[in-house]
Amino acid sequence: MSNLPKGGSFLFSQTDPQDIFTPEDFSLEHKMLYRMVSGFVTDSVLSRMDELEAKQDGLIRELLEAAGELGLNGADIFEEYGGMIMDKISTTIIAECMGKSGSFAMTQGGQTGIGSMPIVMFGTHEQKKKYLPGIASGKKVGAYALTEPGAGSDALSAKTRADLSPDGKYYILNGTKQFITNSAMGDIFIVYAKIDGDKFTAFIVDGDSEGLSTGAEEKKMGIKGSSTRSVILEDVKVPAENLLFEIGRGHVVAFNILNLGRYKLAANSVGNAKFALELAATYANERKQFGTPIANFGLIKEKLAEMAIKIYVTESMVYRTGGLLENMMESLDTSGDDGGQVAAKGIEEYALECSMNKVFATEALAYAVDEGVQIHGGYGFSAEYTIERLYRDARIYRIFEGTNEINRTIIPVTLMRRASKGELPLQEAIAKLKEDITGGSIVREGEAGLVQAAKDIFLLTMAAGMKKYGKDLQKQQEIIGRLADLAMQAFAMESAWLRAQKAVANQGEANAKLKLTMTMAYLNSTIGRLEYIAKETLTALAEGEELANLLEDLKKLTQYNTRNTVALRQEIAAAISENGKFVV
Structure with a gap:
């Protein structure tokens, strides 16, 4: 385990392309x-x-x-x-x-x-x-009952109560859970309740337990085929041996499970986005206007290309993270009775990456289905076309497994917490960056330079935030959210670039051409957006001469030669149209 990269360490070190999974x-x-x-x-x-x-x-x-x-x-x-x-x-x-x-x-x-x-x-x-x-x-059928009417993202404020029976054989559960997937046919519920009203604990509850009932099906915007109901617990007797893990440590169960759930939701998003692109590309090839397929129109080409680019970047992030998780599992001894807990602890190392994957992937999916509808025109608004369902279904992804807002707060806060424990060299990296800026040794060459620029932009902005607020920075959600975007984009850009470089080394530049094209298009069109986010954030963190100096430093970090991203997208769109689906 000691030889494995620490979660979040990508911001402070260089990664060998051969070390990532693609x-x-x-x-x-x-x-x-x-x-x-x-x-x-x-x-x-x-x-x-x-x-x-x-x-x-x-x-x-x-x-x-x-x-x-x-x-x-x-x-x-x-x-x-x-x-x-x-x-x-x-x-x-x-x-x-x-x-x-x-x-x-x-x-x-x-x-x-x-x-x-x-x-x-x-x-x-x-x-x-x-x-x-x-x-x-x-x-x-398994189900997970955590959310309550008054406790969504703030799970620890749950009101569901568990009291031990006088004979010590049962816990008596009372409360209501809301928006529970699989609830109509649930045979096994993982339920969270507070023993004696204060010890947050997980229980395994049989679906046929007396006193357990479900409400009516929610009338949902999308994912209509899945069951979503409230679960009502009225004096439900749960055998004492069905207490899961330890009393008062339900949060350990809940948060560790969410790490893996977020990662898998990101993988779901990749498959769903690919489907949306396939539907859009097929339609664009078949639909003719003014005597030609709409796939030949420039603005449609841009949509197809951008959908493909976002999918490529997301896929690169997801499988890179999958490789990290697999290497972690291989390094651990999970053969003992506590093997599951050992695995959970290993996965927790990459909680930050899991959150980044979840946010980036679900937002890439949102883009893909939205543009998929747009490419279909009026037909995209018709339930006769599959893209209409994909559009509705995708909306919940940004809410599931912790909203994207909650996941954004997790990213910088986790970095700060780990840095304070000496697990990540955040302060050292900030000091080194300041030294490089002062010494005038900032050099940007090609896409590798853009990846480093993204990391440096994050460090510069993070340093300004920590200087102004210290530990209280985590309370400044507008700043934290922007810092999360900077860190997430650095991971996204690097993942795409490393994948392309590995493909060039292993398959030759000709076979890796489309990956390189997608990477160049993404990096060159994203770096300016990161510069804008940093400017906006720095302006909220400093003023006067201090702000002027920070903006001058930012300018030094973002000196680079631009590429013709319009032409790059035309190449990508041609490949997508030719194949009628996502290809790299």
Whole structure:
């Protein structure tokens, strides 16, 4: 573990392109898995989407069991408990391919993520033996009951209460949970409650428990085929042995599970965005106006190209992070009774990257489906066209697994906390940057220079924030949100660049040309936006001569030669139109 990069360390060091995982590194088994899951989604889910959206009785269970037979529900569950444990790249592939399955992606994601991972990571041997085989097979449906009417992002303010019975055999749960995925058919609920009103604790609650009921189905904007209801707990008796992990440490369970959930949601977003681009490119090739396919029009080309660029960058981030998670898992001994907790601790190292993936990917998806509708014109607003459903379904992604606002606050705050513990060299990097600026040794050459510029812009702005507010910086959400965007874009730019460089080294420049083109287009069109964000933030942090000096320093960091991004996008659009889908 000591040889693995620390979470967030990308901001303070150079990464060798050969050290990151990219989709070009898929093994034969990975490629076979990709084809199998894609085929399952196309043949078994998309072909029945109308029935799924209408909540046809029994269909969700039928599809979950079919996924279980293929091993897709048990990829994170050890064979001892009915699963077929896979590496983190494989579980990422499953999540990506499931992404385009609409409502089913939410149902299956709830089953394999938040609905079961608390037991996988924090359950006892007896709990795992009792509950996990049913989840892996799909014969039992898992659900996660954390959110309450008055406690969404602020989960620890939950009001649901648990009291130990006089004989010590049961906990009596009372409270209401809201917006619970899979609730209508939930057999196993992970429920959070406060013992004696103050000790936030996780419990495994059987769906058929007396006193547990569900409200009416929510009338949702999208993901209509998945079940979302409130869960009402009225004197529900939960056996004492169903307490999950430790009394008063439910937050440890909740937050660790969310790290993996955020990462998988990012992978879902990649698959969904690719589907949106495929629909848009196919339509643009077929739809003619003024005697020519609209794919030949410049402004349509720009939309197709930008969709593809965002997908490429997101995919690069997601699989780079998947490689980090897999390397972490390989470095750990998870064979003991506490193996799940060891794994959770390992994944927590990259909590910052998980949050960045979640925010970037869900916003890239939002862009893709929005432009997909625009390319379809009036037909995109019609429910007869699939892109209309994708547009509605995608909106929840920026809210699930912690809103993007909450995830943005996590990024700089985590960096500051780890730096204060000596785990990341934040102050040292800031001092080195100031020295370089003063000494006039800032040199920007090519795209590698733009990547370093993005990191330096973040450091310069972060330093100004810390100087003004110190530890109280985390309370300044407008500043924190902008710092998060700067750090996230540095990770995005570097991930795209490293992937392209690795492809050039391994496959030759000719075979890596489209990756290079997408990378150059993204980096050159993003750096100016980062400069603007930094200017806006610095102006909120300083004034007078201090501000003038900071803006002068910023100017030194952003000296670079621009490329013709219009021409680069034309190349990308031509490749997308020719193939009718995302290609690199």
